[in-house]
Amino acid sequence: MTEVTAQGEATLLEKARQKFVLTFGVKPVSAASAPGRVNLIGEHVDYCEGFVLPVALPFTTIVVGAYNKLDECRVHSILASGEELKTSFVATSSGTLIPGEPAWANYVKGVLAKFPVKVCGFDAMIVSDVPMGSGVSSSASLEVAFFTFLESLTGKSVDPIEKAKLCQKAEHDFPGMPCGIMDQYIVTLGKKNHALLIDCRSLEAKQIPLEADDTVILVVNSNVKHQLTGSEYPLRRAQCTEAASLLKVQSLRDARCEDIEELKWLNTDPDVVKRAKHVINEIARTEKAATLLPLKDFNEVGQLFYESHDSLSKLMEVSCPELDELVQIVRSCPGVYGARMTGGGFGGCMIALARKDSVDEIKKKVLSQYKGKPTFFTCNPSDGAKVLQV
Ligand code: GLA
Numbered sequence: 001m002t003e004v005t006a007q008g009e010a011t012l013l014e015k016a017r018q019k020f021v022l023t024f025g026v027k028p029v030s031a032a033s034a035p036g037r038v039n040l041i042g043e044h045v046d047y048c049e050g051f052v053l054p055v056a057l058p059f060t061t062i063v064v065g066a067y068n069k070l071d072e073c074r075v076h077s078i079l080a081s082g083e084e085l086k087t088s089f090v091a092t093s094s095g096t097l098i099p100g101e102p103a104w105a106n107y108v109k110g111v112l113a114k115f116p117v118k119v120c121g122f123d124a125m126i127v128s129d130v131p132m133g134s135g136v137s138s139s140a141s142l143e144v145a146f147f148t149f150l151e152s153l154t155g156k157s158v159d160p161i162e163k164a165k166l167c168q169k170a171e172h173d174f175p176g177m178p179c180g181i182m183d184q185y186i187v188t189l190g191k192k193n194h195a196l197l198i199d200c201r202s203l204e205a206k207q208i209p210l211e212a213d214d215t216v217i218l219v220v221n222s223n224v225k226h227q228l229t230g231s232e233y234p235l236r237r238a239q240c241t242e243a244a245s246l247l248k249v250q251s252l253r254d255a256r257c258e259d260i261e262e263l264k265w266l267n268t269d270p271d272v273v274k275r276a277k278h279v280i281n282e283i284a285r286t287e288k289a290a291t292l293l294p295l296k297d298f299n300e301v302g303q304l305f306y307e308s309h310d311s312l313s314k315l316m317e318v319s320c321p322e323l324d325e326l327v328q329i330v331r332s333c334p335g336v337y338g339a340r341m342t343g344g345g346f347g348g349c350m351i352a353l354a355r356k357d358s359v360d361e362i363k364k365k366v367l368s369q370y371k372g373k374p375t376f377f378t379c380n381p382s383d384g385a386k387v388l389q390v
Pocket of ligand 1: 039042043044045046047179180181182183343344345
């Protein structure tokens with residue numbers, strides 16, 4: 001199977017509900033969902049207060065649950081393979097949460113620790129079809145789905161932007177990943193048939209309509225995950241902070257192309273100069289793409305995709321041979337406007353903006369030429385997190 005399709009909210013909810021009843025012997029009373037995402041453009045700029053343009057995906061994480069009258073939270077998660085992960089920890093109403101093993105539980109514990117009110121013991125079941133480790137934000141999907149579940153369980157609702165910020169903080173402090181705000185923001189506020197232009201400085205956002213009947217965003221998963229992400233991501237972030245401080249600006253959002261010369265003149269580490277160059281140009285590309293997309297100027301947007309990939313590969317150095325290979329393969333396919341890696345990098349997915357009628361040929365070409373094992377899905381922009389009726 002090379003085509004991956006979303007199972008749909010109703011199917012996943014029913015699966016979670018049944019598993020919950022089987023495991024805990026009672027019916028769940030609260031349920032919530034949150035999607036995965038792909039970023040169209042604006043990569044590795046959210047932590048520099050830049051602009052990003054992601055969309056929410058139909059793949060989703062569902063959390064169902066109920067209070068259990070204990071001082072303990074028992075959380076189970078069903079993986080795509082059918083394997084069931086289990087964890088339990090103290091409820092916030094009776095203790096303090098700290099990160100620890102198993103690693104996956106840190107996403108859940110982090111969110112519970114940041115939730116604005118103390119929560120009594122509960123049981124929860126998590127089911128998700130968001131591809132894991134593929135750069136489509138399975139982590140933010142879990143965090144925001146879990147947060148939304150807690151809102152439903154406790155009756156305490158939180159402003160959506162505040163929610164995204166709390167989930168981001170949870171990821172910083174528990175799994176220890178110093179991510180930007182993009183993933184949690186889009187997963188919370190995505191809208192069907194729209195991309196979201198997020199200003200990662202003001203945290204204001206604009207919905208950009210994405211309804212082109214004959215044009216699609218094809219996502220190709222390289223199905224590789226290099227172990228570099230953990231150490232390299234914080235390094236990129238630190239290099240960008242260093243560039244901003246050398247230029248005496250709050251963040252690279254305030255830097256201009258001319259500042260690259262100044263960095264060189266200051267004898268800055270060449271890697272830091274390259275990162276700054278990527279960020280300054282990528283922010284400009286993103287703003288441009290957001291104006292061109294509604295005009296359906298796909299040729300121009302496609303060029304911006306190629307430039308973005310090139311910059312991520314050569315200046316930011318977050319691509320990998322497999323993603324470079326995929327972009328190279330689709331580049332020569334008729335009907336492709338542009339292509340680029342998406343997400344944090346070092347593996348995961350590539351996106352291609354292409355004519356709908358060329359998708360079958362693109363897939364054939366990738367299947368016959370790509371050295372790895374690709375999987376495909378078409379990106380259908382979907383809604384963000386929501387409370388569900390259980
Ligand atoms: C990861 C992070 C995001 C963002 C992207 C790169 O997905 O979680 O905050 O920095 O990488 O654009």
